[in-house]
Amino acid sequence: NAGVTQTPKFQVLKTGQSMTLQCxxxxxxxxxxxxxxxxxMGLRLIYYSASEGxxxxxxxxxxxNVSRLNKREFSLRLESAAPSQTSVxxxxxxxxxxxxxxxxxxxxxxxxxx
Amino acid sequence: xxQVKQNSPSLSVQEGRISILNCDYTNSMFDYFLWxxxxxxxxxxFLISISSIKDKNEDGRFTVFLNKxxxxxxxxxxxxxxxxxxxxxxxASVQGAQxxxxxxxxxxxxxx
Numbered sequence: 001n002a003g004v005t006q007t008p009k010f011q012v013l014k015t016g017q018s019m020t021l022q023c024x025x026x027x028x029x030x031x032x033x034x035x036x037x038x039x040x041m042g043l044r045l046i047y048y049s050a051s052e053g054x055x056x057x058x059x060x061x062x063x064x065n066v067s068r069l070n071k072r073e074f075s076l077r078l079e080s081a082a083p084s085q086t087s088v089x090x091x092x093x094x095x096x097x098x099x100x101x102x103x104x105x106x107x108x109x110x111x112x113x114x
Numbered sequence: 115x116x117q118v119k120q121n122s123p124s125l126s127v128q129e130g131r132i133s134i135l136n137c138d139y140t141n142s143m144f145d146y147f148l149w150x151x152x153x154x155x156x157x158x159x160f161l162i163s164i165s166s167i168k169d170k171n172e173d174g175r176f177t178v179f180l181n182k183x184x185x186x187x188x189x190x191x192x193x194x195x196x197x198x199x200x201x202x203x204x205x206a207s208v209q210g211a212q213x214x215x216x217x218x219x220x221x222x223x224x225x226x
Binding site: 004031033035040041042043044045048050058090092094096100101102103104105106107108 | 118120123146148150155156157158159160163165203205207209211212213214216217218219
């Protein structure tokens with residue numbers, strides 16, 4: 001049982017390049033999330049998917065797109081990377097049966113945009 | 115508009131003493147609160163939670179206290195151990211909502 005996995009672990013991009021961050025969970029969770037962590041800012045929600053087939057914007061969605069490919073997988077795409085998107089990105093998932101919502105996190109992707 | 119605030123970016127405590135991490139929130143609709151622990155180069159891991167119907171929840175060395183009137187929660191670690199050195203995030207949620215709102219984090223360092 002791997003939990004939440006993310007690929008890649010590290011990535012360096014040039015401004016304007018595109019890339020997709022992959023996330024998968026094997027806990028049969030309904031909801032999945034993408035966060036970014038920046039110094040002094042905590043964890044900020046980029047996008048989330050409450051259930052398969054739905055996606056919604058979080059606090060900082062600009063410059064990103066997401067795809068909930070199936071129940072297990074939730075990808076985050078940067079179409080034209082900017083230096084302001086240099087950050088550590090975390091994917092998370094939760095069972096979310098309508099009660100309280102503990103989230104389980106992946107190990108993160110450290111992205112640098114030059 | 116920071117709905118969940120951790121006003122201390124860092125805290126240093128001697129091994130064996132009590133560590134107290136604080137968190138304040140502004141949204142009175144929040145009714146579930148969590149603490150996460152994060153080591154460098156790893157994702158956050160769930161530590162302990164409390165619902166608004168309680169004012170205290172204990173799990174081993176970790177106790178979370180909730181003061182609803184003050185919109186304040188705290189995490190107590192007793193006794194503190196070197197392995198507790200990490201960044202601690204508090205988070206808040208509303209029952210049935212899919213989202214958590216996180217604070218900025220507090221870096222705890224336990225000194226031998």
